[in-house]
Amino acid sequence: MYILLSPFYFFRSGLPQIADFLVVAFIIVFLIKNNFEVYTLKKGNPLNFLFLFVIWAFVITLFWVIIINNISIIIYPVYYLYNFLFIYFLYILYEKNMNILPIIFKTTCFSLIIQFLLSFFVIDPSSFRQVIFFNNPNQLGYFALTSTTIFLFLSEYFKMNKILFALTLLSGIYLTFLSLSNAAMIALFLLLIVHFFKFFKRSLKYLVLFLVLLSILFPFIPEDSLITTITNNVYLRITSIPEESDASLAKRGYDRIVNHPEFWFFGAGEGGFQRFESVLGGEIHSSWGTIFFSYGLIGTLLFLLFFLNVFEYKKNFFYFLPGFFYGLAHQGLRSTEFWILLFIFYVSYEMKISRTHEKNIGYLTKCEKSSLNSLNRY
Template identity: 30%
Template sequence: MTESKRIIPCFRMQIQPSAIKPQLSLMLLSRACFYAFIILKPFYLMKSGSFQLGDLFLMLSLLALLVAQGFSVVIKRSDGWLVCFVALTFVVNGVYAAQYGNIGIIGASLMYLYNLFAVIVFGYHADNRTFLKATIILLRFDLLIQLLIYFTGLGSTYGGSRYMGTFNDPNQFGVFVFFAFLIIKMGEKKLGKRSTFFDDAVALFLVYQSVSVGMFLGFGAYYVCLVVNAILFLRLSAGKWLFLAFLGMALCIAGLSVGLSVGSAVSALFGDSLAHKFLTKFNGGSLVESFIADRQLVKVVEHPEYLVFGSGEGFMWRFASGGPALEIHSTPIGIIFYYGLIPSVVLAVWVAAKIKNGRVGGYYMGVPHPCLDQVLGSREPKAAALLDARGAGGCPDGCRL
């Protein structure tokens, strides 16, 4: 009798497949919508900041996930910091929207909320191997489509020289290419697949055509990390370490000297190319002044008090007297200026927690490299766990219908 009572809970679960199948169907629908989001996101049919067709499928993916989980999706403790940051952006932007009577300032917070939704959906599915494989394939497909569009001459350009494909902005295009590349590499690392340089060649070529200095430097940092990781896992003698250090310093100094001396020749040869843009940023004039002007930081210099309390994001005409009415260009200083110290620290804690835990949506944050054999756990959706239990005749810990 005792044994029968112990078996009854799992037996009841087995005879209720109707409670599992709809949940699994919704999870598959959520993944399918996310796949559509990946494919359609690069195609900007309307102006930047508008709700695009790809965004619709991300929202459908989120909705299917919420319904499948009974509107009780558990957010990881580390992601709670991101939730807190998004909430604080609404507070800061709400204050300035009320002060200036400009509801448009709230729009920036909606963008962060959108990113939070993407983190939740992607993070929930990312530990599923089938989902991860499909994501890698689709991102590689996106890059190849952009490459094909470039060679067919159908892509758009900014100012006649900076390629932006199906995007509205060359920097936007460069960011997408770079992060698609990183996700492909880290996904392959997690799946235990061996990477090739094919993705590197495609991504580097596209970023070069976008003339995005920031993303080009991002690639440089990526490859530096690869080399450093490789060296750290090679047991070198002190003499060899010293030789490599001096060799690296000599190469950097030589490269910088040659680059600055041939700046005019590069300008004549490449025009508005990435090489010309990169060199002209640092050839002549103060490096600090060039950085301030290029990153639209004049408003930060003239209104440093906002670094403490935040200025709100948007309605840049408030600072027109301090330079062009443009947003701060893609630097952490922009986050601090817009939202102040406390929200910025909260966001930094979220980033640090992800790096410490080694995961962002299930991905190991270390640079993917054959020498780095990190053991990753897995977390299957509740519906899959229930299905496995039903098939095996067992009930996993915490399974409840």
């Protein structure tokens, strides 16, 4: 239900949405049903390092709450705590042998298709960039990017009808193009390249089929159609990147990192942006810049330890490259879909280990049977 409802924003950005209230209710019910028993994570589980990062975020933020006398900035580590609890309880359900990944896969597919179908009822012809049910276009672009990444990554593990696969993928591409987010569109292109080369033979066949169909249908597409409009808008948006007012690093807020080396070790916390000498007045438009500047080398180290343990299976990182690229230009750490994606990367590694273990056990069992048969014959 969270995945299906998360694209619907009923309140302003920064406030909990309907999907978030649903998750909080689930966590409370889950705790009550389990008598508030805390599930202990295994040593080396990346969630241990993420929990330490959350604690550090609260410590630094509380310090700056006292120093600058601004209690409102306490909201920033609360976002991290909420997302930690979300994937912590997902992991508990996974450990209890619940089919979490198939549910995430199916509902992500349905979510993309539902947004695709509903978009035709809410598109604003007067707006260059669309928001659908979000508050701004970048939120739509990031949702489409992370959801499409989850979908393509999990499609390796679960079989799917080819028509439904094509419809889901086209929905993700379409929603990204509607947002006209430069970072999301470029990151999506990178994602498609990663997936194309991982399944080269299969992808090449469908790519050729798609290009043939496109070449046949293209002459019959009206000039004033939605497809033509979107295509033209994407071209205009991409080609105008060098002329964008916020294309420089300073406009993204990176300059404050250089201007304030005193925050490099412990961090400046998030919020209270009037403290900083920067071209940009608000938060740094970067996930990774935010972690380093706000929580210092200590916070960055804790986050890196979390990351290194998530990507024990190194090949999974290729699917994270698009999200990593997006994070260079936008602050995407508050998006729960981002954390669900990291949860999937880690759990898929555990799945590979368990599958290998099961195959080895099966092989040993066959060997044992063969040995017993030989002894019986002897």
